[in-house]
Amino acid sequence: MSSSSVEDIPEQIKDLFTQDGVLLKACLGRPVTDLNAIGMLCIVQNTDGTKCIEWRPNDLITIDSDTQDHEWAVVNTIGRRQRTLSGNLTADYATAKARIIKIPLEDLKTFRVTRNNQQMQFSTKPGVWQTTFYFQHGNAEIFVAYLKNHVKSAKTRHDRNTYMVVEPNIESQVLNKSFAELDIFTENTTDVVWNLVSNFKQRPYETTLEAFSKLTDIVYYGNEATNGKRDVSEEVAELLTKSMSAMDEATTVTRNDEYEVISVKPTLPPRPCIPRGTPLSTEKWDALKDTQGRITEVDGVKQLIFRGGVAHSIRQSVWKYLLDYHPWTMTHAEIRAHQKRKTEEYFSMKLQWRSMTDGQESRFSEYRDRKSLVEKDVNRTDRTHPFFAGDNNPNLVVLQDILMTYVMYNFDLGYVQGMSDILAPILLLLNNEVDSFWCFVGFMDKIVSNFDMDQAGMKNQLLQLQQLLTFASPDLAQHLAQKDSGNMYFCFRWLLVWYKREFSHRDIFRLLQVRFLLSALQSNLLGKQLGFKDNTAEGIYHQIVSAPHLNDQIRVILGHQPLNISTSTQSDDDPVEPSTSQVNGEKSILGQDVDEVMYTRVCRKVTPNILT
């Protein structure tokens, strides 16, 4: 990357700053053939003193690249630049002026830096990013720094990467900008104040002078009006007070080469405390049924279970309802008949594979493949648990029979690794082959997208998880990205089998129970602000939902309707998968908040990339 300030060109157009290796990624009204051309991004001054951002394609400024090999051409472009600027510029302009992009600085409304500081977008009209540039070498930092010398800009409140151009002539606008938004410092104001405080301890004299000179700048630069001054000083005073009192609390101090950076990054509002309800007792469960055994207040029951769980003694019974084996509105008699039918259905499917001869099997490779996978996995499912431990354990036979029958029930899906993990706690709880099978079917219906052949469901969840993490904890998200773990693949197992591998059986019963209900209650949750597995999870949910910078992308992941206001954090470059906009279904993830909580609890299991 090469960048320099050229100030002594006697042409009509003066280059104030140039940056090579900038790709044109998007530009409204330009033919596609112009896109992805490499060029030079400049800040130029016209003869009349007005300035503009200008992008020139490289082929305007290279001359003899054709005779050179590829490597050469690139080198030449950079080497030529100085000469071009001081001499041949006007001739080139005349021939290919049409391809140059000019954005007058007086028209510039907003700009933003995305993609690891490598992409810059400009807008002269609210709501539309007209031009997008990609910085091939290095990043846009230097360009932004120079641009800031020519336009007064302020980071927007909701997105640190987006800058509003503050028009200096409109006083009221400046007055309305808060101290923080003026962005005088390279870091945000809070950081500067923190630096001041921390440096003060070590070198009080210099720090004080430095800080006061900066404060003077702000007052001078920001506004000369008296109320502007007062606002600034008040705000600084407040920040200082806060920082002093918080100094010894939970702040992270990292030592840089030259100075200390104390990061205080409040990303979410405080977490509300949400009490957990009491478990549903046997008496209450019985009382919920009418004389015939019907449960009419289904939503109410679900909410009770969701908020407080159930007594373990009735879990067996409750799970048959939660897993859609027993319909809520059936009477005792109807359930008995229903169970009889389901039992017959089960055994007829079981007979289908049980009656298969060796000859049949030898000519049925798809069946054989599924069977072999089942056999392998049954022998390694929860074998440390007493229920499945030891040689010739009959429970393993039941486990295998149910999985094999499921293969016949849904041959296309067949057997996917992870299914035995899902069945094991059900069988352990119900200890009945037929009941376990149908509850397993109900479970699989909820979780089936996790087992898509193309893994689309899993990928979507991982993407949503990443987006939520970026929202709730940008630092951690960035750290993961730096460690090549931004794909969140290390969460794959957690999501695939709903944390079954990460918890004891006792805990997993509770966790699964909540997840069974998440999708069912989702619509109600939105209206009635219902809770999650425990107060922490629900607390996090509320934190995210009430965060001031909540955008549509996150709103959709949480199962809310988007507001359809195009926020600056959402762009055409950061597409939201169409499927994420489903408000129902397992994939749309109120549950992801539970995942977040679990994430912190299971955090010890991270990728080695993070460890090193």
Add this chain to the structure above:
Amino acid sequence: MAKTYDYLFKLLLIGDSGVGKTSILFRFSEDAFNISFISTIGIDFKIRTIDLDGKKVKLQIWDTAGQERFRTITTAYYRGSMGIMLVYDVTNEKSFENIKNWIRNIEENASADVEKMILGNKCDLDAKRQVSKERGEQLAVEYQIKFVETSAKDSLNVEFAFYTLARDIKAKMEKKQEASNPPGGRSGVQLKANEQNRKPTSWLARCSVL
């Protein structure tokens, strides 16, 4: 802070479900064996630092799920791997036949110069054997990949396999380093190659002075 190792090698274990990838890794990293392992879902890893010719080599070994369904996730780890172990089960003909598919997978997803090794695991189960050692060797010759039969259960050749793979990677890496950073007294042929490489660079240097 002093580094605790000289090199970090990323290795990958692939092969059909149930051939013993996790067992091999567990034997190597913990020197233990358990008949009732759990299946690997998605991807997992273990780390062991070994000593190779006086250098501390940290092996970061990725263990993958064997089932086809998880291929999209597991192939993401091919690219960064410097060495890949292809594992089959000598008591399972199908897993041996599939080695060819796994090799194709490597060709499609891993970097071209990745070191490979074929392991025929469970060689302790001679009574159930379906794939002879000779067939394994023949396949290895065909693809010009090193081959060894292992038993994670009896701790046979597991150490050997990882050390061999690591040593091959180290040799390849050091050779590359020397090529890009040549010390004095190189052979004539290599010098020539280097000179050719340098030509445009020197042109570049002169140009930017202008």
